[in-house]
Amino acid sequence: MASLTHSKKQSLLLSFFIYCWATLSVASQNTPVFSAKGLYYETLVTKIFKGDFINIPFDRDETTFVLLLNEYIDAYAINCANSLPANKVELMRAECVRERVTKDGYGWEISRTCVEWVDVGRGLYAKPEMRNAQEVIEKSQSVDAFRNMYKMMSQKNPVGEALSLVDKAKAIKSDMATLIKLNGCKSDGLMRFEENLRRFATNKQPILVNGEEARKVSISINNQNFSKLAEDLVYEHSKKWAMNQYRRGSITNATITKKDEQNRPMEMTARYRYTGWSGESTGTVRITFVEGLPECLYFHDFPSTCRTADRKLVAQFANGSYKK
Known part of the structure; x- marks a missing residue:
């Protein structure tokens, strides 16, 4: 009986080592x-x-x-x-092919500006992606x-x-x-x-x-506080603004304008208030989503430029921090 118990112990120990080896191998x-x-x-x-x-x-x-x-x-x-x-694909560099030269009344050159550029191959190549x-x-x-x-x-x-x-x-x-x-x-x-x-x-x-x-999560347009999400995303990005100043808590009309087949958000719009050179004004922002998660902010003054959504806020959103 003692011999059988010892044999079982050896078998269990061997199984444990095999499991550890397999885990480390994977x-x-x-x-x-x-x-x-x-x-x-x-x-x-x-x-x-x-x-x-x-x-x-x-x-x-x-x-x-x-x-x-x-x-x-x-x-x-x-x-x-x-x-x-x-x-x-070949990597390129811009090369000036035509300049505009400005001279003063005495014929001395006072400025030189390139007015036409062309792309020239560098002789170096990269993967297309x-x-x-x-x-x-x-x-x-x-x-x-x-x-x-x-x-x-x-x-x-x-x-x-x-x-x-x-x-x-x-x-x-x-x-x-x-x-x-x-x-x-x-x-x-x-x-x-x-x-x-x-x-x-x-x-x-x-x-x-x-x-x-x-992590990819299943998010529905019906169970998230999108006004709060828009507020936090705009506020976080506004810390990088050069001239305008965002008015904290001014997000209004946060609306989902597009959704995918799984009822996840693809796009939303919102309004906000900010202070600039001409005083306080109203701005608009369009926020896009990929697989239900915020990706880009497009502000009204640069409507085609993606401003990356703050990664920490995206992670919080994915983990359920904005659930109603």
Whole structure:
């Protein structure tokens, strides 16, 4: 009897070890090997790899991310040309082909302005999906050129800010080249990082560290406080406004204007009050949703420009914080 008990113990112990091995094996299969060790932006790069979008301290249209995306695409083009697909696309740069020159009464040149640009191939190539992500960001950046310039010039030390940006660009450029060398052009870890980089750029949900996509919940237009959601989204974004000031709690007429087949919101509109150069005025905002979750805010003064919905608020919405 004692021998049988001992045998059972051994069998249970063996089963336990097999279970642990299988669990660790599955986990290791879902989580590819990845290293960002020693990078200047090690913490940021690791968060992108893990799909920890909520704790990334900036939006996709801010300079740090724009630099990160562009430098990664360039570094991959330079170091991994043989790993690109057959349908790769050439990266382009703008080149001036016609200038307008202004001279004073004595014939001295006082200004020179480019009036016609053309795209010229750089001899570097990228995956189509990564180039598409880059184009999404470029479109947003072109619309926000004035806002970004105003933001920089509003700093206490704009010259220092500009120099800091140059240093940041150099650090990111070095980081991306090193990242590829650390992981290899075709490694699962680098491909996971690349995919989450693309998803962040295109405002999509990330792939998490275990290989699963971020939580997708079933949300109905009938069980959510959309007025409160609109209020929080607009208020959070208004913290970045350059000139106007949002009047807290002024959201009205929050209305779902489109829904999908599962009765989830696809689009809503709302009105709000803000103070600008001409005093207090009424503005409108259109909020779009993907799979029931807020994606973009389109304000009346830039109706075709997506302002990314705050990721923490989106996570709270997904977790039921806005249920009636």
